[in-house]
Amino acid sequence: DEWRVFFEQFAGKQVTVVTVALDNAELLSALVQRRVYMEQLRLHLPDNVDMDDEDDVMRQAEKLISEQSSRKRGCLEIIFDTMCGPVLRWFGFFLPAKVLLDRIYLWTE
Numbered sequence: 553d554e555w556r557v558f559f560e561q562f563a564g565k566q567v568t569v570v571t572v573a574l575d576n577a578e579l580l581s582a583l584v585q586r587r588v589y590m591e592q593l594r595l596h597l598p599d600n601v602d603m604d605d606e607d608d609v610m611r612q613a614e615k616l617i618s619e620q621s622s623r624k625r626g627c628l629e630i631i632f633d634t635m636c637g638p639v640l641r642w643f644g645f646f647l648p649a650k651v652l653l654d655r656i657y658l659w660t661e
Contacts, residue, residue, distance in 0.1 A: 586659035588644075593652040616649045 593613065594603055601612045625633070640646050647655075 582659045586656055589647075589652050589656045589659065592644075592647060593649060593656065596649050596652070610653075613649050613653050617653075620648065 590603060593609070594601070596616055597609070597612045602608050637646065641651075
């Protein structure tokens with residue numbers, strides 16, 4: 553009730569966003585991390601995917617994952633993935649779509 557009374561004084565003055573100054577470094581870090589993973593996933597998906605439509609993103613990502621799992625890998629890709637892949641993935645580079653989806657939902661919840 554106290555907050556309602558406070559904000560009623562701004563009624564009709566087009567206040568659209570309110571933030572509260574808290575120690576929210578953990579929340580901001582999670583939002584940034586989620587945005588980074590969403591951007592990486594967007595680079596894997598077709599250009600026409602609406603990243604704001606969660607169902608469309610999931611549909612396209614699942615399609616991409618099934619295509620990637622059924623595709624045969626070449627000799628150089630296998631060597632690169634074995635030698636350099638683990639180190640690069642440790643730093644968040646060249647993550648597969650499945651891992652990106654898992655991390656997005658980890659940071660969302």
